[in-house]
Amino acid sequence: MSTDPTSSIPRPDANGLVHGLTIEELKLLSTSCLEARALAYCPYSLFRVGASLLIHASSPTTASTTVISGANIENASYPVGTCAERTALGTAILQGHRLGSFKAIGVATDMDDFCSPCGMCRQFIREFCGNEVPVFMHNKSGEFRVLTVGELLPMSFGPEKLPPRE
Amino acid sequence: MSTDPTSSIPRPDANGLVHGLTIEELKLLSTSCLEARALAYCPYSLFRVGASLLIHASSPTTASTTVISGANIENASYPVGTCAERTALGTAILQGHRLGSFKAIGVATDMDDFCSPCGMCRQFIREFCGNEVPVFMHNKSGEFRVLTVGELLPMSFGPEKLPPRE
Amino acid sequence: MSTDPTSSIPRPDANGLVHGLTIEELKLLSTSCLEARALAYCPYSLFRVGASLLIHASSPTTASTTVISGANIENASYPVGTCAERTALGTAILQGHRLGSFKAIGVATDMDDFCSPCGMCRQFIREFCGNEVPVFMHNKSGEFRVLTVGELLPMSFGPEKLPPRE
Amino acid sequence: MSTDPTSSIPRPDANGLVHGLTIEELKLLSTSCLEARALAYCPYSLFRVGASLLIHASSPTTASTTVISGANIENASYPVGTCAERTALGTAILQGHRLGSFKAIGVATDMDDFCSPCGMCRQFIREFCGNEVPVFMHNKSGEFRVLTVGELLPMSFGPEKLPPRE
Ligand SMILES: [Zn+2]
Ligand SMILES: [Zn+2]
Ligand SMILES: [Zn+2]
Ligand SMILES: [Zn+2]
Numbered sequence: 001m002s003t004d005p006t007s008s009i010p011r012p013d014a015n016g017l018v019h020g021l022t023i024e025e026l027k028l029l030s031t032s033c034l035e036a037r038a039l040a041y042c043p044y045s046l047f048r049v050g051a052s053l054l055i056h057a058s059s060p061t062t063a064s065t066t067v068i069s070g071a072n073i074e075n076a077s078y079p080v081g082t083c084a085e086r087t088a089l090g091t092a093i094l095q096g097h098r099l100g101s102f103k104a105i106g107v108a109t110d111m112d113d114f115c116s117p118c119g120m121c122r123q124f125i126r127e128f129c130g131n132e133v134p135v136f137m138h139n140k141s142g143e144f145r146v147l148t149v150g151e152l153l154p155m156s157f158g159p160e161k162l163p164p165r166e
Numbered sequence: 167m168s169t170d171p172t173s174s175i176p177r178p179d180a181n182g183l184v185h186g187l188t189i190e191e192l193k194l195l196s197t198s199c200l201e202a203r204a205l206a207y208c209p210y211s212l213f214r215v216g217a218s219l220l221i222h223a224s225s226p227t228t229a230s231t232t233v234i235s236g237a238n239i240e241n242a243s244y245p246v247g248t249c250a251e252r253t254a255l256g257t258a259i260l261q262g263h264r265l266g267s268f269k270a271i272g273v274a275t276d277m278d279d280f281c282s283p284c285g286m287c288r289q290f291i292r293e294f295c296g297n298e299v300p301v302f303m304h305n306k307s308g309e310f311r312v313l314t315v316g317e318l319l320p321m322s323f324g325p326e327k328l329p330p331r332e
Numbered sequence: 333m334s335t336d337p338t339s340s341i342p343r344p345d346a347n348g349l350v351h352g353l354t355i356e357e358l359k360l361l362s363t364s365c366l367e368a369r370a371l372a373y374c375p376y377s378l379f380r381v382g383a384s385l386l387i388h389a390s391s392p393t394t395a396s397t398t399v400i401s402g403a404n405i406e407n408a409s410y411p412v413g414t415c416a417e418r419t420a421l422g423t424a425i426l427q428g429h430r431l432g433s434f435k436a437i438g439v440a441t442d443m444d445d446f447c448s449p450c451g452m453c454r455q456f457i458r459e460f461c462g463n464e465v466p467v468f469m470h471n472k473s474g475e476f477r478v479l480t481v482g483e484l485l486p487m488s489f490g491p492e493k494l495p496p497r498e
Numbered sequence: 499m500s501t502d503p504t505s506s507i508p509r510p511d512a513n514g515l516v517h518g519l520t521i522e523e524l525k526l527l528s529t530s531c532l533e534a535r536a537l538a539y540c541p542y543s544l545f546r547v548g549a550s551l552l553i554h555a556s557s558p559t560t561a562s563t564t565v566i567s568g569a570n571i572e573n574a575s576y577p578v579g580t581c582a583e584r585t586a587l588g589t590a591i592l593q594g595h596r597l598g599s600f601k602a603i604g605v606a607t608d609m610d611d612f613c614s615p616c617g618m619c620r621q622f623i624r625e626f627c628g629n630e631v632p633v634f635m636h637n638k639s640g641e642f643r644v645l646t647v648g649e650l651l652p653m654s655f656g657p658e659k660l661p662p663r664e
Contacts, residue, residue, distance in 0.1 A: 039592050044660065045376070045410060047328065073591050076657045077450030078377060078410040080621045086580065087588040093571050094537050094585060116321045118409030119289025123578045126285065137321070147321060154320075155282045155303070155313060159574045162213065162542065205426050210494065210543070211576060239425050242491045243616030244543060244576040246455045252414065253422040259405050260371050260419060284575030289412045325408045328376065379660065448653045451621025458617065469653070479653060486652075487614045487635070487645060494545065 019134040019146050021054065021104055026136075029054045032067045033106035034142055036084065040071035044078065049115070051084035052106040053092050059101035068092045085121040089128060102129050105149075108138040114145045122153040131156075185300040185312050187220065187270055192302075194233050195220045199272035200308055202235035202250065210240045210247075215281070217250035218272040219258050225267035234258045251287040255294060268295050271315075274304040280311045288319040297322075351466040351478050353386065353436055358468075361386045364399045365438035366474055368416065372403040376410065381447070383416035384438040385424050391433035400424045417453040421460060434461050437481075440470040446477045454485040463488075517632040517644050519552065519602055524634075526565050527552045531604035532640055534567040534582065542572045542579075547613070549582035550604040551590050557599035566590045583619040587626060600627050603647075606636040612643045620651040629654075 009026060012018050018026050029052050036050030051070040070088025074081040082090075085107060092101070105125065109115040114137045117125065125135075131150025138144045150156075175192060178184050184192050195218050202216030217236040236254025240247040248256075251273060258267070271291065275281040280303045283291065291301075297316025304310045316322075341358060344350050350358050361384050368382030383402040402420025406413040417439060424433070437457065441447040446469045449457065457467075463482025470476045482488075507524060510516050516524050527550050534548030549568040568586025572579040580588075583605060590599070603623065607613040612635045615623065623633075629648025636642045648654075 036592075039594070041591055041596070043657070045328070069592065070588070071592060073588060074410060075622060075625050076660050077415065077452060077621050077655055078406060079413050079415060080450060080452050080618055080625075081411050082580070082584065082588060083409065083411060087592060090568070090571060090580060090585040090588045091592065093539055094534075094567065094569060094589065096537070098539070111327065113327065114321075115327065116323050118323045118412060119285035119287070119292065119319055120409060120412050120578055121285070122288075122319075123285025123575050124573060127573050127578075145321075151320065153285055153288075154317065155280075155311075157282050157284045157575055159541070161277065161279065161281065162211070162574050202426075205428070207425055207430070209491070235426065236422070237426060239422060240576060241456060241459050242494050243455050243489055243581065243618060244572060245579050245581060246452055246459075246616060246618050247577050248414070248418065248422060249575065249577060253426060256402070256405060256414060256419040256422045257426065259373055260368075260401065260403060260423065262371070264373070284578060286412055286575060286578050289409050290407060293407050293412075323409055325375070328408050377660070443659065445659065446653075447659065448655050450655045451617035451619070451624065451651055453617070454620075454651075455617030477653075483652065485617055485620075486649065487612075487643075489614050489616045493609065493611065493613065494543070 019104065025054055025103070028067050029104055029106040029136060030138060030142055030144065032069050033108040033138060036069040036071045037108055037110065039069070040084070041073045044074045044076070048072070048110055049084040050108045051088040053088050053102055054104040054106075055092070055097060055101055056103050059097055068095070083118060083121045085117050086124050089124060093128065097128070099128050099130065102133055105129070105133065105135045106138065107135065108140070110140045112139055114139050116147070116152065122149070123157070125149055126153050126156050126158050185270070191220055191269070195270055195272040195302060196304060196308055196310065198233045198235050199274040199304060202237045203274055203276065205235070206237040206250070207239045210242070210244065214238070214276055215250040216274045217254040219254050219268055220270040220272075221258070221263060221267055222269050225263055234261070249284060249287045251283050252290050255290060259294065263294070265294050265296065268299055271295070271299065271301045272304065273301065274306070276306045278305055280305050282313070282318065288315070289323070291315055292319050292322050292324050351436065357386055357435070360399050361436055361438040361468060362470060362474055362476065364401050365440040365470060368401040368403045369440055369442065371401070372416070373405045376406045376408070380404070380442055381416040382440045383420040385420050385434055386436040386438075387424070387429060387433055388435050391429055400427070415450060415453050417449050418456050421456060425460065429460070431460050431462065434465055437461070437465065437467045438470065439467065440472070442472045444471055446471050448479070449484065454481070455489070457481055458485050458488050458490050517602065523552055523601070527602055527604040527634060528636060528640055528642065530565045530567050531606040531636060534569045535606055535608065537567070538569040538582070539571045542574070542576065546570070546608055547582040548606045549586040551586050551600055552602040552604075553590070553595060553599055554601050557595055566593070581616060581619045583615050584622050587622060591626065595626070597626050597628065600631055603627070603631065603633045604636065605633065606638070608638045610637055612637050612641075614645070614650065620647070621655070623647055624651055624654050624656050
């Protein structure tokens with residue numbers, strides 16, 4: 001199986017962008033989430049998931065990182081495990097990234113079908129990504145479908161709904 | 167604050183139904199989720215949420231129950247708590263209800279705004295409700311907006327995506 | 333496989349009690365968690381778990397309930413599922429039970445080994461049960477081991493650790 | 499508030515070790531979890547938690563890392579957030595660390611009292627740490643108490659309890 005997504009990259013727009021990403025950024029995002037699958041700890045499901053976060057150049061970083069990866073981590077008590085998207089975001093938040101830092105999200109599995117984030121991850125993502133951030137959902141061949149955070153979690157329950165803590 | 171939703175019930179269709187519910191069913195669903203807020207255990211957020219599930223008449227029941235209620239249950243370790251929708255569904259699944267049992271879902275909070283299920287609950291709901299099931303999202307006055315499960319969690323990661331357990 | 337735990341009941345103390353329970357209460361607790369396994373929704377793990385809660389006679393009840401059952405409910409996104417103990421407690425909290433309501437907890441699986449609650453459930457239990465509440469952990473034959481909540485979660489992070497919400 | 503834990507370091511044993519750590523390792527572990535509190539995203543609880551993982555020198559690393567930090571990350575939907583210990587472990591697992599990699603765990607909050615991991619984190623830790631791994635639980639002044647993973651989660655439900663996936 002090839003993990004090179006190049007052949008499936010859609011035609012860029014007039015500015016040379018695909019959903020706001022340059023071809024180089026898109027290749028980085030895709031390759032990173034496809035490769036991150038190898039880092040998964042999933043002895044219970046045998047279902048590997050990889051995720052990647054593309055960081056805006058202007059965001060705070062503790063390194064010259066422009067992409068951050070994650071993979072699913074399961075637990076003998078299934079509800080205690082976590083997903084690839086949340087693992088990646090956990091690392092990113094710890095590096096100081098917050099709302100406004102993320103330019104795009106990538107997700108990949110070993111399925112023929114395009115795989116989307118679970119609802120719990122959509123909620124976790126929502127805390128740190130605006131509705132316009134694109135999520136690139138790959139199949140095992142590196143092809144992808146794109147929906148934005150706002151499309152994946154319409155009428156979301158986000159931070160602005162909670163009464164402020166005094 | 168009135169919790170009587172009657173005044174805000176939209177005009178029924180030609181069959182006398184609102185999103186497939188009779189006016190009596192809708193009143194029961196709305197009143198149940200609004201009242202269920204009083205059962206919440208939420209000392210940390212002080213944010214009460216109530217939920218209700220309308221059961222199809224033909225579904226298995228251990229009683230003559232036609233509606234099942236839930237409320238949020240918080241924990242000193244925030245991630246360990248649970249939401250109103252999952253509490254209600256937990257009780258329902260324990261009574262033997264499964265995919266096909268649920269006719270509608272109601273959610274209510276103390277906010278002026280209409281409140282939707284969080285992403286984690288959308289995922290939990292998705293396991294047991296088809297995309298067509300309507301979710302009635304109330305404000306504190308008992309008015310509501312409606313989106314279906316499929317609209318709340320588009321391109322969902324559901325049971326059909328997992329390789330079967332042999 | 334017999335689910336009758338009678339033969340394995342330990343010798344009661346001078347007051348006729350086993351960890352504070354009468355033989356009748358113990359039989360009810362054991363039978364309930366063993367039977368509750370049949371209610372589990374666990375297509376992903378095929379690992380059925382049942383739980384039961386013995387309620388103090390003086391506790392608020394919406395019915396003449398003295399035992400409340402639960403079972404595990406899994407999800408295609410494993411972390412979104414929930415355990416038997418939390419399902420049972422969810423139903424109980426919704427009935428108005430709180431700290432002081434619970435006399436004992438029972439857990440049962442299909443294993444030869446004695447099964448204990450996962451750490452997440454111990455934390456959930458801790459919110460509503462004092463350290464002295466006994467947890468009866470059964471094997472598939474109905475035999476059990478007993479540890480208290482305080483023994484299962486020593487030096488716990490409970491409600492008293494959080495600064496009060498103003 | 500001083501975050502220098504030096505003054506509170508207990509007398510080492512005959513080998514110059516404290517719970518198996520050299521004084522330098524202990525200082526690194528303590529300082530790291532105390533400092534990691536500053537990375538927390540906790541707008542809902544205002545309760546900052548930091549965690550640190552001391553890595554065995556022989557463990558696989560993508561860098562010369564010997565300590566990995568984490569902090570709590572909350573969510574508007576409280577159950578969707580995560581804790582400091584799991585954030586740190588997520589980063590570590592993604593770097594290839596597994597059972598056998600971890601020499602010690604540190605946790606710190608802003609409380610006067612010594613703070614222990616919640617039950618959910620104990621379960622997450624259990625998947626990757628043997629019973630003998632020490633957990634250094636700090637107060638805000640950098641003093642600590644130590645319990646092992648096995649002491650924090652006795653009779654745990656770990657990987658060895660699950661039927662193997664074929
Ligand atoms: Zn997920
Ligand atoms: Zn929810
Ligand atoms: Zn559990
Ligand atoms: Zn925790």
